[in-house]
Amino acid sequence: MTCLKMNCQEFMARYRAAKPGTAVMLDVRNNEEVAQGMLSNAVHIPLGELGSRQAELDKSKEIFLYCRSGNRTQMALEILKDAGFPNVICSIQGGYDLLKTL
Template identity: 50%
Template sequence: MKEITTTELAEKRKADKSIHIVDVREDEEVAQGKIPGAYHIPLGELADRQDELDKSTPYFIICRSGGRSTMACQFLNEQGFDVTNVSGGMLAWEDEVE
């Protein structure tokens, strides 16, 4: 599975505002702040909502600490998506949030 650190993702995001980030945390976690522009699909809804994602688009998957995003990446990878896990999750994110 491909992985990226939060620092690398923040740098990539600054260089290319069009990257696609999917946040798989629960609603109450996202309400406390998320990466600007990140798309929110809670992990428990991912199987039912995977049609909202485009298989030709690379996605960076993030959660609180990296566990749920790892599961999300495994599932999406099996479905044919190009995904990269964000290691450390939002606990390690030091850039802007909305």
């Protein structure tokens, strides 16, 4: 099991280096925040719905988590780890506002 926590620069570099079809960018912010914008190709599942919607995610792929500041990614990481997702990577510094500039 790989569960990594990294800064935004490392996070985006690893996501971009992933082979096509092997990674999912997951936005766990709430609907109001996502209405202001989200990263291209990201899947949106609000943190509060992640437990009931985790079946929408493929456990064979690396899951890249982000939120506004990093706090919700920590909680989402625990939910996915407990559900048996083996490869979860989360951005813990900067969140969406920094990620969208990279």
